[in-house]
Amino acid sequence: MSVLLTATDLSVSYGKVVAVHNIAIELPGSGIVTLIGANGAGKSTTLLSLMGVLPAKGKLMFDGIDITKSPVEERVEMGISLVSEKRDLFSSMSVEDNLRLGCYRRNRSHGGEALEEVFGRFPRLKERRRQLAATLSGGERQMLAMGRALMARPRLLMLDEPSLGLAPLIVRDIFRIVTDLRDSGIAILLVEQNARAALEVASAGYVMELGEITTHGPASELINDRRLIESYLGIG
């Protein structure tokens, strides 16, 4: 399968503290790859650096183009989208405005079609289209954040803890949507505390510990890895 994104020797520091150290990641053009690890392992920092929000050292190639020095807006234009852990919604703006801004940089000419697609995927957002984002429930906010990212019709969608703080029923919905997106051909990089759920939908996984990638491989192998089962997946 063709490679969409390659990160080589990627390092990110907060001042003198190195949060991510010389990691290498390769993402295929479709399917889900998951990045798992404990709190503070550097997963969110990795996503933010791949998006260009945090400056990083190393080399980053997207679809054969060197994007190491590209600012966030250029990466968005090329088809990379990130749904951050904090959602980063425009809380005092309506659901529809939040969504329409999703195609500000990419896919603007097809914004109307994209909006209908997002409403088709998340009917709840259509019901709440005039409501302010601040008034949405946790699950709806997550849907809005994902919908906003999908408005740009990304080629690579990075999801940071999409199930964080949500009720189990909503989590099930979110994972169903993630697998639907995978089936529609979007490449997904999924960071998830619920490692078992992530590995069940992913084709490959990377394990991060203290800012370094310690293990990687096919999800079917990682899910049976004894050390991972003890550390992240829970015994039994």
Add this chain to the structure above:
Amino acid sequence: MDSTITLFLLQDGLINGSIYALLAVAFVLLFAVTRIIFVAQGDFVAYGGLTFAALQQGSVPGSIWLLAGLGIIAGTLEFLRERRALTRPKVLGILAGDFVFPLTLTGVAILAAPQDMPYLFDMALALTLVVPMGPYIYRICFRPMASASVLVLLIASVGVHWLMIGLGLLFFGAEGYRAAPMFGANFALGPVPVSAQSLLVMGATLALLVGFYLFFGRTLAGKALMATAVNARGASLVGISPSFSGRTAFLMAAFVGAISGILIAPLTTLYYDSGFLIGLKGFVAAIVAGFASFPLAVAGAIAIGIAEAVSAFFASAFKEVIVFSLILPILIWRSIRAPHLEED
């Protein structure tokens, strides 16, 4: 105080309040988008009015040299910043926007100033000479420190203010200037005479405020700017460049300042440092609005304009004292309502 005096004071207060309202909106916009409390906002008023007055009098405004200098500095810094990623379109863009554009405007001003040009031409030229200074100042002074604290940004903006004041003295001299009104007509509103220029100020303010409302409420570009104000990282994630938002906010703020100066230049004598005091009243209105709400800023500005007119009538020596003392109860009220405000 009879009804005639009340109407006089109300008229005076509304005219001043209109200008403060525009400046307050600019303060709120700049702070919301860039976190900069731009103390030099009022200096655009003085530069706009004095550049316009100079053009009307047939002399070359000194502000052209600031425009040319800012363009060249911004362009040179851009070349240095982009030196490793320079492409032909980028080079052409920098040359056109930072060198050819300001130098052409400078040339046009030198050639046009001695000619007897129409009123509207002088207005438009004054605007095009002063407004680009806003984005240039942002790119030179603030973009490199965009992630600095609010306090550092405030100190930098104080520095820009003193620089503009100093250069203003050099360019325009210590003397005050007053421009001719666009319309010389006067009307009578009951017992109160109203000049056409006063109506122009209020009408233009209203039109600009409606324009801002439509821009922010109806256009994707306006919503993108507001999105940066609401959540800068969220805006960045959808591809809205923080630098572009900053430049746009400064462009709008400089436009608001310059047009305010051009509008009031026929009503009051402007000096190189007049902008500071005018801007400060817009600043007080922005404080009323907590640097967050546009409608509150406008309401606060109108109230300040009226308070100023009333205090000028009853206790002219204490006019400024009364107006600026309003900050204290407002801040106390705001701190009671929102006691846990912290810097992000």
